[in-house]
Amino acid sequence: MNAATLHQLPPQLTARGPNLALDGHDLGRMATEHGSPLFVFSGRKLAGNARALLAAARAGHPRARIFYASKACSNLHVLKIIRAEGLSIEVNSGGEMWKARAAGFKPAEIVFNGVAKSVAELELAIGLGIQAINVDSAFELSRIAEVATRLGKVATIALRIVPGIGGGATAGIQTGSERSKFGMGQAELREALDIARSHTSVLDVAGMHLHIGSQVLDLPDFLESVSFTARQAREIAGHLGKPLKHLNLGGGYPINYVHRRQGANAGRDFDLSAFAAAQPAAGMMEAVSRAAARELGPSPEIFFEPGRSMVADCALLLTRVENMKRRGATPWLFLDAGYNLLLDSAAVRWYYHMLNASRMDAPADADFRVVGPLCDSADCFFDVEGEYLWEAIEAKLSGLAGVTPEVLAELKAKTVRLPETRALPAATAPGDLVALLDTGAYSLEEMFQYCGRQRAKAVMIAADDSIVTLRERDRPEDLVDAAERMGMGAAI
Ligand SMILES: Cc1ncc(COP(=O)(O)O)c(C=O)c1O
Incomplete structure (x- = not known):
């Protein structure tokens, strides 16, 4: 599907020129100041x-x-x-x-x-x-x-x-x-x-x-x-x-x-x-x-x-596009956030809406496969398992008596839980900031350090417009615990 669509944004999210803003705060500026990936709460x-x-x-x-x-x-x-x-x-x-x-x-x-x-x-x-x-x-x-x-x-x-x-x-x-x-x-x-x-x-x-x-x-x-x-x-x-x-x-x-x-x-x-x-x-x-x-x-x-x-719709996750490639006709984007920060995206194939937070003035008119930085294929924001599974199910069922197109459509909807691609502006490229919406629930406490990834920083735009740090980003030394540190002596 390649329709030029505009997003139906909740009132706390607005476009400020090319940048997405939460409660009036420019998220491009916040990512520059606090780094990426970054959870921002309202x-x-x-x-x-x-x-x-x-x-x-x-x-x-x-x-x-x-x-x-x-x-x-x-x-x-x-x-x-x-x-x-x-x-x-x-x-x-x-x-x-x-x-x-x-x-x-x-x-x-x-x-x-x-x-x-x-x-x-x-x-x-x-x-x-x-x-x-x-x-x-x-x-x-x-x-x-x-x-x-x-x-x-x-x-x-x-x-x-x-x-x-x-x-x-x-x-x-x-x-x-x-x-x-x-x-x-x-x-x-x-x-x-x-x-x-x-x-x-x-x-x-x-x-x-x-x-x-x-x-x-x-x-x-x-x-x-x-x-x-x-x-x-x-x-x-x-x-x-x-x-x-x-x-x-x-x-x-x-x-x-x-x-x-x-x-x-x-x-x-x-x-x-x-x-x-x-x-x-x-x-x-x-x-x-x-x-x-x-x-x-x-x-x-x-x-x-x-x-x-x-809490879900109180927060979004800002993540930077770090890499891209093309496979056949499909462009792929590689983000600096994966299921290490949003476990449910892999564990239960949860859907999070995605926006290019640095190109809000461009229509989301191109389809991308979007993946995270981790070293396994499950780290993606599309339905890698469901698509393979569906091919096998469809091959077995097609043509059998009683298997109507409606039955097939229903089975496909149950099997392929996530979209194949996400619609983003065609010019989306490394350096752009992507926002994953509605990520305030079942996220912060489910983060982990797989692949030596630091857990993300989280900030909140308070009611008085001040910025409160909810949690700091892990430091590199947080990737090892006290017992490991002891073994390393002066090396760390
Ligand atoms: C006993 C109990 N109460 C409340 C909740 C909260 O559910 P939800 O976040 O869907 O409102 C859970 C979630 O697992 C639960 O196990």
Whole structure:
């Protein structure tokens, strides 16, 4: 596809002559000043998202609370902004709990998820007296009872249950069925309730929890999870002889990753551009919250755990074109950022929209294959695996009875997850700055140093227009750890 397209940019992104600007700050200048690759966050957008999501949750249910899923981005500067907006926090490890505390969250503002919580992590959570430990198995519940008994404390818990609802854009982020590793099915729940009933002096079953997946595109999946919660909470209350105080509906609210005016070539999983509201996640959350008020009643608190929808569209990654070549008719561009900085691009073939941030005045009228700097073929922003796989599937299926063009098209969409090429201005060349949009979630903490690559610097344009460093770029000496350094003696 080679259409001359303009980009449908969100309001925080504008063109200043040839350069892209975020919150009015020229990104070409920022890359010159801070180097590349560089994550740039908008503090205004982050605070705006926090306010919008909280308002949406409260519009539906007055006792709604948001526990931001800090796995999406647990940089302390980010956490502090979220806390300042009145939100609470979801953590997934002792490390995230430590960061939450460092950012100033109080124990009553923390819920703790996880499938393999250690005794030390449980001691920390129970000792602090956090809002709730979301219990993942009957075994874990007996471990919690043991720890609480030893500490002489009461552990406040919620039971994480699998509702059998398959939301989420890829298999790796579908978490609502018994095929996934999360939570308890019905048989295990009965076991857990028996344990709870026999340890009432140390276990306070305050709530139930579910989370059906990430980038869940269909509101009916969320609504079904509310109905499931209503049925399940009544049943649990019956077993325990008391109502639950809170019902945690998890996260998974989606964002739009596609910013082309026409002919978007990314798959449905990423495309919410047709959604009327600027913030589809807030619209969906309000609808879910209203359904919760209707079906669950006004007394229990309702918890939400959004991660991606809070931070993804608050940041972009600036990366420099370092090299180019041509294979046949197709030009290839080589960036200084690969999956070492955006793990999901390789792990789950995630789509990130791409702009030439130094040629905003030129139409994106040429198709390029775009790859990263790492030494394996998976390091690319197109669908290397899917394309090969699709050729083999198509060769087997074509011509078979019942395999209509529609069936083939659907299978291809499922197999080839990313576009083959990205549309950029024809003159794009080494030295140009490329922006990968919506890279604020599941990025900073997933960076690594493969191929001796330094993890990127990240800055934030604060609400007062000052530039805050969220994290420095690794120094060359950060590529070796203390033990390696000792062995090298004076050489380093
Ligand atoms: C239990 C739980 N809650 C919330 C989230 C956040 O999901 P999202 O970032 O899609 O909102 C996750 C993500 O993995 C999760 O596992």
